[in-house]
Amino acid sequence: MGVEEDLQSILQMQVVPIKEGIDVQSDSQSQQFVPKTKVSMCYICGTVLFDEKGQVLLIQEAKKSCLGTWYLPAGRLEPGETIIEGAKREVREEAGLECDLTTLLCIEINSYKWMRFTFLGKITGGRLKTVDEKDNESLQAKFFSKEDLQQSQSSLRHNDILKLIELGRKYLEASSSPSLNMLPVIAPHKLLVHRVVIIDRSLASTQAIHLLARKGSDNHIPTALINHNKEASIAVSVYAILRDAFTANFSAVSVRMCGVLGIEHRGTGPDEDGICITSLVSLDLSNDLPPPATTSQKYLWCTVKHADLKERLEQATKGKIVPLL
Incomplete structure (x- = not known):
């Protein structure tokens, strides 16, 4: 399975395992923190x-x-x-x-x-x-x-x-219109993981949608640990992935946190109080240009081909998504 198939599975509230470990682990304290419900979490x-x-x-x-x-x-x-x-x-x-x-x-x-x-x-x-x-x-x-x-x-x-x-x-x-109905999926996680669906959307274009993928034996949606020391932890993990993939800096204007696509949690066994949050981030560009070139060989852009998935992502960028506040 590739990134597009993984994303479709997430939207269908199916478990999608973290592939090949966490991609970005810049904070050593985040790596050491193991959440325990009502103890440390x-x-x-x-x-x-x-x-x-x-x-x-x-x-x-x-x-x-x-x-x-x-x-x-x-x-x-x-x-x-x-x-x-x-x-x-x-x-x-x-x-x-x-x-x-x-x-x-x-x-x-x-x-x-x-x-x-x-x-x-x-x-x-x-x-x-x-x-x-x-x-x-x-x-x-x-x-x-x-x-x-x-x-x-x-x-x-x-x-x-x-x-x-x-x-x-x-x-x-708005229940009669397309929306992203979403409930948590039961799946074990030891750590606090942010799986980030990053799409490239030119404000002048309604045609192609490009999805950032992490290369591997099976290309996958990039992941980062939720930062241990920062209050703006979700945003910090997004920018950690962007720094890992690009040389160019993206401003707060161009990086838009759209909302949540999926949650995985179990909490019923030892070291299972962690969580995986899958969110959607849109790189909103002012011109009808191709996606910014990745400067790391670890990443690539994939074009979203499935029409139904493209429509769901379009709806999500317009606010029909579970918000992350």
Whole structure:
């Protein structure tokens, strides 16, 4: 299989193994860091759920630090859980409801030690937790209309959930149009890996799409370790690959982080708390020129030939993709 076939498999939520090791490992501390859930690594799972009236589910916090405030059902992943299992457990414990997850809405990365995964889901059963059923997880659960949210902003634990709720609403409104539905795939990883799909897109061209590949016995999508020391860890790993492949510097204007194409994680065994994030990066050029020449013999450009894959990538560059915040 080549890079195009690997990318199609990722978009179909299939496991694509890391081939021939991590390509860029510039930070020695990143190589030594082995993530352990709730020890050295904090994965947070949250879910946006709407009822048939379009009201969003919130829970009232029981923790002393934010007692009585309202928030999305969310919490830290437990050791031995997959990300999906953790998100569904938090809804069950904090709201009393069962749910299925439809898609990942976004990933937020504050540092290499903290990642939050927010899902959109559908309620499938259970009973809404009442004040009489309050416990250490939450005091109660309640559905909020748009008007309720506006009037209750001062009682929210944090206003950051408003953007997540809005992402959920926009997804539902656009569900009939092409989009990149995506859920995590169960696959073991020891380290924090960023697999970067880098495409060359001239702003003046709607014709060819070129995909950067790392040469090997089987050409593959380039990978880098998520940087151990930098808060902007995802961007750092992208530029590490670009520096490895090109002499020329690319400005922040020309390098556009489009979003997430795939997630691989298992977390159910020893040294399996790592993760592989596959993201899409577009090199937006101002002129209708061929892709910039690689200055390293380790890389080459491949032209995307499959029409359906080209369409998916076009849609992704226009915002129809899971955002990376």
